[in-house]
Amino acid sequence: MRARRFISLLALCAVGICVSAVAYVQVRNQDIEDNRFALFSESGAARSTGDAERGENVARASGCISCHTDKANGGALLAGGVKLESPFGTFVSPNITSDKESGIGLWTVDMLAKALLNGRRPDGKHYWPAFPYAAYAVMQQQDIIDLFVWLQSTDPVQGASPEHALLLPGFARAGLSFWKTLFVPVDYQSGRFSERGEYLVEGPAHCAECHARRNLLGGIPDRRLSGNRRGPEGAAVPAITADALREWTIEDLMFFLEIGMTPEGDFTGGHMAAVIDQGTAHLSSADRQAMALYLKSSFNGGTE
């Protein structure tokens, strides 16, 4: 009798500890998110209105179009439907056109900012990290305002994407609070990405999402661009640290980001081809140069 009571007490304690741990992580993550959003809002210097043309440039740099446009199947611009295979199942990119029902036509700029910086949906739930907010967390205020204006200027397209086909149970989504505290860098709104190339590569262009190693939780423990043996398309993704790129010149990299040609004359395929065709090919030559300079710099990669 006494033993049974003791066990019940122990079980109760265990449950209590779990509940408080979960509560603690949630509060802690909420703090980080609130703080990041506050820093972002206060960062100021933004013009009151956005500029659609600049916003399109942000979208190109950020890979929005290559993931949210199902080009191979003739899908409309930003109407979603692109599949991303992962060890956790298949993610399908949503419709982000200006359509009020299927897209994001009813969003405010703050909703967009919270989605990009904190991985939060307007209903308060977490986005799965297939949406690369661990990189977007660095994005600057003006860029997000411009991006918002451009997104709202695109043609509305009706029709929601199919649901994700995940191997994870539904409640795993709540566990993303914990995931975020582990894998979304906290100091991303501190302005440490002042150099343009570094900002583009580590932030909007989110190179690490494919070119860095992921752990069992699908997190990127260090965002070093040292390659990923198990890439999202079932093949290895090459390392692009300065060391790995030592045979490439700045011109080689700029050329690659413009037309996808390697120094040997081969042309990249797969999703990288889309990233270039829908993205980096449209950037200014100065931006491609900034990315190339950063990739070749000692800041990219350090020691192997």
Place this chain on the structure above:
Amino acid sequence: MFKHYRLRSVMLGLGVMLVVSQPTAHTGASGIVKERMDAMGVLGDHARVVGDMLKGKTAFDADAVETAAAAFVMHGEQITGLFPDTEESRSGARTEALPAIWSEWDDFVAIATRFTEDSRVFANIASKLDSGEQSDEENSRAVRTAFFRTSKGCSGCHERFRLKQD
């Protein structure tokens, strides 16, 4: 002088073929798979030559551009024939061809056709480079535009129809 350049291009072309026919990256491939890998290799070498000029790594060479453009046209015309729907073609050793080529054959042909058309435009521009009507800078810009357009065929096809690789 003109002839001398021609000769150099031919020598370069021969050298390139010699190099790519070495069993390096294509070891283990045979038959149609080897045939198309070699063809792609030759094409890549021409692309590299043009690319190096545009990057300023090598001097502008109108004849080499002309040779490259001609190779693109020839390849464009032959490419669909290099992918017959046979067992060997689909699953021969070392093949990097994805099954989508045959399940989405019309799209594959459309990319090849577009590539051939763009290559002809490129070849046409390349044939006028020696006329002396334009400055080197204008020539370089024209080549850049035409080459970039043509190259969309390479990346567009690899995006959907080539095995993902390191």
